[in-house]
Amino acid sequence: MSINHDIRNLLDIQDSNIHFATNCVNQRLYKGRMSKFITAKLTYTPECCKVCKKENKDFSIIKNGTQESRISLPMMGVHRTFLLLKKQRFFCKSCSSTFVAESEVINRFCFISNQSKSLVTLKASEAQSITLIAQDTSVSPTSVQRFINQFSESMPKKFNDLPKHLSFDEFKYLKGRMAFEYINAKTGTILGILPSRLSRDIKDHFLSRYSYAQRCAVETITIDMNAGYEKLIKELFPKAKIIIDRFHLVQLINRSMNKLRISVMNDFRTSNGADQKKYRRLKKHWKLPLKNALDLSFTSYKNFPLFGQTTDATVVETLMSYSERLKVNYNLYQSILTALKDKNLEQLTEILEKPLAEGISKDFKRSIKTLKYHLSSIKNSFLFPYNNGRIEGINNKIKVLNRVAYGYRNFENYRNRIYLHFALKRASHAS
Template identity: 35%
Template sequence: MPQSNSILNVLNITDTNISIADSRDEIVYKRGQKKHIKVLEGRLSYTLSKCPNCGFDRLIKNGARCTDVRLGSINGSEYHLKLWKQRYLCHSCKTTCGAHSNLVSPNQSMSHQIESLITPLAKRSLTIKAIAEIVGVSASTVSRKIYGDKPLPRRVRILPKNICMDEFRSANHLFSFIACDADTHRLMTLLPKRLSMDIIEHFRREYSLEERQQVQSVSIDLNANYQSVIRRLFPKAKIIVDRFHIIQLVGRSLDQVRISTLRSIENKHSREYKALKSQWRIFHLFDEELDSATVKYIFGLNEYMTQQNLVDIGLDSNPVFKTVYETYQDIMRAVRTRDGKILKQTINNYSRTNTSMDTSITTLKQNISYLKNSCELPYSNGPLEGLIGKIKKLKHNCYGFRNLKHFFIRIRLIMA
C-alpha cells in the first residue's frame, strides 16, 4: 500500500481523490497557549467533464485554492490538512468552480469527523469548553453545532400507557416538569414549569382525549397537585404512589422522634443515648435483616454486641419511640411484600402518639386508595429518578445552566 493511502487509512479519509504529499510538525498559539499540531499537505483533484453552471464540456484546470481542514484527533494530537482544491474555468460561461470532497462541506473548514465527535462528547455530560479543547475548535463552534436551531419536540408519537411524573430543579433556580415511559424508561415530556395549569394545557393541546384515555397508570410521589392533574387529564388511569416515597415519609418521622428522644435523655453518656446517636442507620434497617447472631464491636457504644441488641437498647429508652419504630417496620413490611391489606390495616389501626408520625399517617390515610395501587401494580418512579440523577450529574459537570432551552437540548442528548 502506498504511503499516501496508508495515511488516509489511518485518518479514516475515504475520498480517493485526495493524495497526501507531505507531513510535518508545527507550533501554533491559540488563545495564548502554545500547541503542537500535525500538519499534512494534500491535494484534491479529479476530472470534471461538464460545467455545473451551463452544462457544456469546456472546462480547463485553473489553479488550486488552499483550505485548512481540521481533522479528527489521534492520541490527543491535533491534525490539520492543508488541502489544495483544484479549480476549474469554463470557457463557455466564463465561470469558475472547485473540486469538492465528502471529507468537508463546501465553504467549510471543519471536517465531518469533528462534527461526528462533538455529539458523542456532549452525551457524556462534558462542558462546552471541555469538548472544544478535546476536538480543537472554539467553544462557540461547539455551541453552534450542539444547539444551533434545533427545535425541542412537543410530543411523542404514541402516548405511553404507563407514565411516571415528577419535577426537578432546572435553570435559574426554577422547577421544571418531567415525565417518562414507565415501561421503556424513555424520556417523554419536558416542560419549563411545574404548575398544574401549564401541565394540563400542554397535554390537552398535544394529545386528544382518546389518546389520554388509553393511559392505564401514572406513578407520582405524594404531591397532591399531581393527583388532581391526573384525574383531569387521564380519566381512566390509576394513580400509583411511589413506594420509595412512602418509606421515606415514615422514615423521616422516625428520625424526628429519635432526635426528640435524644433530647429528652439527660445523661449524654448513657448506653441509650449513644445507641440512638451514633448508630441511627441501624434503626432504618428492616427488622428481618437485623443480625441477631454475629457479635461485633459497635463504635460509639464501644461494646461488643449484635445489631438486635443495639436496637433493643434504643427501643427501651422511650415507649413512644418504640411505638413509632414498630409502625415504621409494619409499613416497610407491607410495602416490601406488596400486601395492601396489611398496609391499610396498619394505617387504620394506628394510635396517635403526638409526634410527627401522626402527620405522616394522616397523609397516607388520605392516599389509601393510591397506596393499594402501589402494592398491586409493578410500576414506580424508579426509572424517572434515574433520569433525574443523570440530569443532576449534567448540571454538576457543567456548573449549572443559564439558558433553559440549551439545558433541555443537553438533557435530550444524554437521554437519546
C-alpha cells in the first residue's frame, strides 16, 4: 500500500489527485504556536477549460506552474495542522486564459477545508461556546458562526404546511426579552422561533406564512395558562382546540398550597419552644404535604428528622394538625390533585363550583378562579394526550446553549445555532 494512500486515509482525504511525497510532514512555529505542515500537490488532466468550456483536445490545455495554498485541516494530535497544497495551474490555448485545479477537499477561493467545516458543525451541535469550538478546530470564532449560519440556511425549511397538533411556549434569551417558539406537539420538531412574544408579532408571522385553510387544519394547540395566547389562537386558528398543559395546572395549586404552608410556618416563629419545634418541622418536611396523598405510605417506616421512626402519612397528618386553616386548604388541594390525576372532569367541576369552606386562603381562591376560567381547556387536556413536555425539554436545552455561550447579542446567530443543534441531534437519534 502506497504512502499516498496511507496519508489520505489518515487525513480523511478521498481525492486521489492529491499526491504526497516522502518526508512531507514537518513541524514549525506559526503565529507563536507549534504547528504541523503537510506538503502535497494537486494535479490532473482537465477534461475541458473552466473558462470557455472547450474540450481538451490535442493538448489545447497545458500545465502552467503551480499555486500554493495553506489549507486549515482538523487538528492531528495536539498541534494545529495545515496542508500546503500546490495546485496545478493550467493554460488554455483556445481562450488564452488560466485556471487552477480544484478538489473536493477545499472549495474555490477558500482556505478552510471541508473537513474542518464539518467538524465545526458537529461540535456546534453540542453545548459548547463558539470560542471553544474555534480553538478545537483551529479557525476563528467569526468563521465558526459563519459556518453555523451557512448550515442553518441550507436546511430545508417547510413553511407550506402546519401539523395538526401544535405547542406554544416562550423562553428568555436576553435580560427582559422573551422569544416565542412553536413546535410539532407530536414529533417535537421546531417549526419556528420569533424574537418577540408580542401578540402583534406572532399574528403577523402566522398570517404572512400560512393561509387561512392551513391554519384551519390545526386541530389542537397546547399552551400554558397564558391568556394572551388563548385570544390569539381563537383569532388565528378558528377550529383549533386549546389544551392547557396539566403540569401547569398542578403547579398552580402546588404554589398556592406552599405559600399557605410558609405563612402558617412563620406564625410559629416565636420564642416558645413548642412553636419553634413546629416551625422547624414545617420547614424541614415541606415536600411531603405537596405530594399526592395516595403516594404517601402508611406502612413503610423510616427515620424522619425531628420525628423519629415513622411513616410519610403520619408526618403529614401531624403537620396538618398544627393548624385548622392548613388542614382545610390541604384537603381542598388533595381533592383537586386527585381529580386532575384521574382526569375526572365531573369531580373537578363539582369541586370548583361548590361554595368554599371557611379558611381557604386568598391564593387558593385565586387559583380556583383561574381553573374555572380555563375549564373548557382543561377538559381538552383530559381528552387529548398532548402536553408541553417536549417544548419544555427543548427550552431547557436552548437555555443551556445560551448559558455556555455567555449570551447572544445577535438573535439570528442564536436562532441558527438552535436550528443546527436540534437538526443534527434529531438526525443522530434517527440513525
